[in-house]
Amino acid sequence: MAYTKRTDGRKFDELREMEAKVGIIKSADGSAMFRVGKTIAIAAVRGPRDLYPKFKQDSQKGVLRCNYDLMSFSVTERKRPGPSRRSQEISLVTEKALLPVLELDNFPNAVVDVFITIVQADAGTRCAGINAASLALADAGIPMKDLVCAVATGIINEDKVIVDVNKEEEDLEGGLADTPMAILPRSGEVTLLQMDGEASKEEILESIKLGKRACEQIYRVQRDALKERYGGMKDAAD
Amino acid sequence: MGELKVKEKDLVIPGEILAEGMDYLPSTGTFREGEHILSSLVGLTYISGRLIKVIPLSGKYVPKKDDMVIGTVKNITLNGWIIELGGPYTGMLTLKEASSDFIERGADLSQYFDFGDMLVTKIVNITKSKIIDFTMKGPGLRKLKGGKVIQITPSKVPRVIGKQGSMISMIKESTGCRVIIGQNGRVWISGNKPEEELKATRAIMIIEQESHTEGLTDKIKNFLEKGV
Numbered sequence: 416m417a418y419t420k421r422t423d424g425r426k427f428d429e430l431r432e433m434e435a436k437v438g439i440i441k442s443a444d445g446s447a448m449f450r451v452g453k454t455i456a457i458a459a460v461r462g463p464r465d466l467y468p469k470f471k472q473d474s475q476k477g478v479l480r481c482n483y484d485l486m487s488f489s490v491t492e493r494k495r496p497g498p499s500r501r502s503q504e505i506s507l508v509t510e511k512a513l514l515p516v517l518e519l520d521n522f523p524n525a526v527v528d529v530f531i532t533i534v535q536a537d538a539g540t541r542c543a544g545i546n547a548a549s550l551a552l553a554d555a556g557i558p559m560k561d562l563v564c565a566v567a568t569g570i571i572n573e574d575k576v577i578v579d580v581n582k583e584e585e586d587l588e589g590g591l592a593d594t595p596m597a598i599l600p601r602s603g604e605v606t607l608l609q610m611d612g613e614a615s616k617e618e619i620l621e622s623i624k625l626g627k628r629a630c631e632q633i634y635r636v637q638r639d640a641l642k643e644r645y646g647g648m649k650d651a652a653d
Numbered sequence: 654m655g656e657l658k659v660k661e662k663d664l665v666i667p668g669e670i671l672a673e674g675m676d677y678l679p680s681t682g683t684f685r686e687g688e689h690i691l692s693s694l695v696g697l698t699y700i701s702g703r704l705i706k707v708i709p710l711s712g713k714y715v716p717k718k719d720d721m722v723i724g725t726v727k728n729i730t731l732n733g734w735i736i737e738l739g740g741p742y743t744g745m746l747t748l749k750e751a752s753s754d755f756i757e758r759g760a761d762l763s764q765y766f767d768f769g770d771m772l773v774t775k776i777v778n779i780t781k782s783k784i785i786d787f788t789m790k791g792p793g794l795r796k797l798k799g800g801k802v803i804q805i806t807p808s809k810v811p812r813v814i815g816k817q818g819s820m821i822s823m824i825k826e827s828t829g830c831r832v833i834i835g836q837n838g839r840v841w842i843s844g845n846k847p848e849e850e851l852k853a854t855r856a857i858m859i860i861e862q863e864s865h866t867e868g869l870t871d872k873i874k875n876f877l878e879k880g881v
Contacts, residue, residue, distance in 0.1 A: 444711075444712075444713065445711065462713075462741065463713060463740070463741040464741045465741060465742075465743075474782050516667075516668075518684075518693060521715060522741060522783075523781070523782050523783055524741075524742075524782060524783060525741035525742070525783075553666060553667050553694075553695050554695065554711060555711065555712065556694060556695065556709045556710070556711035556712020556713070557712070558667070558682070558693040558694055559667035559668070559693055559694075560667065560668060560684070560686075560691070560693060561667060561668035562666070562667060562668055599668075600668070601668050638666055641666045641695060642664055642666065645664055645695060645710050646664065
């Protein structure tokens with residue numbers, strides 16, 4: 416099959432339309448929404464706060480706890496509520512993706528809780544979740560070295576790398592190597608890299624290269640959302 | 654020669670470059686990475702000489718030594734009270750520091766400070782693992798009776814107080830309320846009439862929302878005099 420255009424008419428390295436909003440949950444210490452195409456993720460941060468049971472405390476630095484979950488109506492087939500093998504894995508990789516930027520040295524024995532909820536899923540949910548969580552952490556006033564941007568790439572037509580895979584493409588016949596990754600926009604460091612499928616070394620390197628470029632765009636959306644949230648205060652100062 | 658990338662009172666986000674070169678020094682809310690000074694918080698920049706700092710616009714209270722705070726009694730133990738400040742850490746007020754009276758061994762401590770009582774107290778010591786010790790010995794440190802307590806963002810406390818307490822004394826004089834501000838962002842307001850308390854509360858809420866506006870003092874003055 417000759418493949419010149421993607422199923423939704425995007426270019427190979429074109430992202431879906433993105434939207435971010437900070438400070439959407441009033442009861443949380445920090446919160447954010449991140450939408451990419453039809454995928455919507457919300458994140459709420461609570462803390463730093465006391466951590467119990469006590470044996471989980473770290474007397475040297477704070478602990479980060481992430482929780483990722485799909486809402487039961489977010490997918491086409493009803494998702495049974497509650498933790499699953501998949502959500503536990505994604506919670507863990509999200510935690511590892513966010514931890515390198517956080518400076519928790521000032522919060523010994525405390526915990527920062529991040530709750531990520533997918534309201535609507537159309538592939539790339541863990542990436543949308545990480546993007547939302549990084550905004551929510553900044554909103555909660557937790558010291559961070561940088562924001563975290565995440566995107567998923569895939570390979571179609573055996574050698575063509577595409578950026579920001581949607582559900583339709585994910586379900587295509589013929590081995591699509593779905594590669595979600597999280598990147599720190601300033602240093603280009605990769606904090607999350609998973610791959611499901613088959614790909615050659617060159618294809619993976621190409622994926623990371625295109626992913627980094629995509630993350631620059633995501634960073635701009637995140638930056639604008641944060642500045643918009645607190646911008647009212649700044650305009651008043653001018 | 655170092656180069657400044659931001660202006661005074663600029664809104665910055667984590668990871669934003671504030672200055673280049675070694676001529677500037679990182680203060681609170683910033684860090685150095687190689688040649689650059691970067692922000693680690695969402696906040697506004699303040700530059701004083703070579704020092705650059707970022708004042709956060711959100712976040713919880715981080716306890717500091719010698720801070721006067723308003724705490725709540727969360728628990729009573731055999732030799733003191735556990736005080737909570739609204740942040741992640743609780744602290745201990747021991748019998749020795751609680752009162753200059755002699756408190757007998759085995760006395761009922763709830764007759765001094767009971768559960769849920771609000772105390773104006775001071776942090777005397779804080780360890781590396783954030784164990785806090787309080788004292789009630791000092792001017793103005795006491796149990797709060799009557800009035801009400803509101804919570805504001807801790808980083809905005811200095812604006813509510815104003816230069817040499819100008820803002821707070823204006824509110825006090827105009828409304829006739831007694832006001833105590835804890836560094837943890839809790840504000841106690843007590844007036845003779847509910848309307849006065851409400852007016853003081855509104856004024857403090859305006860300061861919190863518009864804490865970075867120029868001419869805030871005039872605005873509050875206007876509000877207190879004319880009610881707009």
